[in-house]
Amino acid sequence: MSDYSPKPENKFTFGLWTVGNRGADPFGSATREHKSPAELVRLLGEVGAYGVNFHDNDLIPIDATPADRDRIIRDFKAALSETGIIVPMATTNLFSEPVFKDGAFTSNDPKVRAYALQKTMNAIDLGMEFDAKTYVFWGGREGTESDSSKSAVESIKRSREAMNFLCEYVLDKKYDLKFALEAKPNEPRGDIYNATTGHMLAFIGTLDHPEMVGVNPEVAHEHMSGLNFMHGVAQAWEAGKLFHIDLNDQYPGRYDQDLRFGSRDIKAAFYLVKFLEDVKYDGSRHFDAHAYRTEDYEGVKDFARGCMRTYMILKEKAAQFNADKEVQAVLAEINANDGSTDKFFGKYSSEKASSLKAESFDRAALGKRGLKYEHLDQLTIDILLGAR
Numbered sequence: 001m002s003d004y005s006p007k008p009e010n011k012f013t014f015g016l017w018t019v020g021n022r023g024a025d026p027f028g029s030a031t032r033e034h035k036s037p038a039e040l041v042r043l044l045g046e047v048g049a050y051g052v053n054f055h056d057n058d059l060i061p062i063d064a065t066p067a068d069r070d071r072i073i074r075d076f077k078a079a080l081s082e083t084g085i086i087v088p089m090a091t092t093n094l095f096s097e098p099v100f101k102d103g104a105f106t107s108n109d110p111k112v113r114a115y116a117l118q119k120t121m122n123a124i125d126l127g128m129e130f131d132a133k134t135y136v137f138w139g140g141r142e143g144t145e146s147d148s149s150k151s152a153v154e155s156i157k158r159s160r161e162a163m164n165f166l167c168e169y170v171l172d173k174k175y176d177l178k179f180a181l182e183a184k185p186n187e188p189r190g191d192i193y194n195a196t197t198g199h200m201l202a203f204i205g206t207l208d209h210p211e212m213v214g215v216n217p218e219v220a221h222e223h224m225s226g227l228n229f230m231h232g233v234a235q236a237w238e239a240g241k242l243f244h245i246d247l248n249d250q251y252p253g254r255y256d257q258d259l260r261f262g263s264r265d266i267k268a269a270f271y272l273v274k275f276l277e278d279v280k281y282d283g284s285r286h287f288d289a290h291a292y293r294t295e296d297y298e299g300v301k302d303f304a305r306g307c308m309r310t311y312m313i314l315k316e317k318a319a320q321f322n323a324d325k326e327v328q329a330v331l332a333e334i335n336a337n338d339g340s341t342d343k344f345f346g347k348y349s350s351e352k353a354s355s356l357k358a359e360s361f362d363r364a365a366l367g368k369r370g371l372k373y374e375h376l377d378q379l380t381i382d383i384l385l386g387a388r
């Protein structure tokens with residue numbers, strides 16, 4: 001039997017809001033009792049997680065007194081040192097309070113925009129108290145229901161101004177911190193700006209300090225748009241921008257489900273894990289998901305263990321795929337190169353262009369070649385289903 005237990009080097013993390021999710025939905029109230037941040041850290045210690053992430057108000061309620069704050073931080077720190085769990089990522093809640101009903105950085109009200117900046121600077125300071133290395137921005141309310149209400153161009157400009165201001169804040173404070181922007185197409189807003197990881201990558205290129213800013217793609221958010229998540233992750237990776245990742249699962253075209261990792265689309269999860277392991281991604285593997293509403297806290301542990309276990313199983317399957325002689329033989333055949341066209345690639349020159357224009361290609365023969373992708377895909381399925 002393989003050992004699927006989580007190891008520190010796997011960097012499996014959970015947000016306080018994930019294992020602390022109480023099962024409320026738009027149609028019903030909580031089904032699980034409240035647990036304090038320190039209790040949640042102990043739960044994560046029990047299931048073998050490596051790290052815990054939080055929004056400012058997951059840790060410190062928005063109306064906490066200074067005395068509450070000190071006590072919560074003391075208890076939380078005690079639980080961290082007891083369990084050995086670290087805080088790799090922190091973020092700001094810019095979506096729960098009514099003040100953010102029309103967005104935070106993109107609100108039409110300059111007072112709301114200023115308050116959002118102030119709240120984020122304070123939340124960054126809080127994250128730094130725990131030595132967080134990545135700071136996530138998820139702008140769940142940065143959008144519209146009616147496009148009569150806001151300028152889409154102005155909203156991008158306001159988002160840029162906020163990110164530039166906050167990058168300067170981090171530099172000014174000499175914090176060792178990077179930003180990771182998380183896209184989502186809709187929910188809770190009707191439509192959210194910078195809707196996909198691809199939009200975010202383009203946006204980052206327009207910032208004053210693009211080197212400080214990367215992305216935090218989430219499986220469910222790209223699947224809601226019907227996109228291939230691994231492709232978005234690969235593009236972010238290739239651009240040097242995969243600073244963090246949110247793992248969960250989602251049926252396309254439905255409400256935001258935040259399902260246990262790998263519980264819906266095993267094949268997509270396999271290609272994702274294989275990608276992350278093949279490129280040796282060494283950031284957090286953050287499970288941004290929650291247990292079904294049917295569960296008690298034993299079920300929450302089953303959920304958390306399940307996320308990590310599925311990742312570990314798929315990691316083993318990826319190693320099996322890479323070691324499979326038949327798979328590798330098909331891949332070698334698919335990627336065969338007799339070298340005869342090498343001279344046409346690489347840097348442009350007018351000579352190269354002329355010689356390429358003069359070359360003749362047997363279009364019909366090239367088009368006739370069978371590529372064996374059916375065979376390769378079935379080998380993949382056999383591996384995933386344990387038939388190989």
Ligand code: GLT
Nearest residue numbers: 017091136138182218246288
């Ligand atoms: C919220 C959202 C997540 C984000 C979190 C970070 S909050 O739960 O659904 O996708 O990653 O703000």
Ligand code: MN
Nearest residue numbers: 182218246288
């Ligand atoms: Mn997320």
Ligand code: MN
Nearest residue numbers: 218220256258
């Ligand atoms: Mn989500």
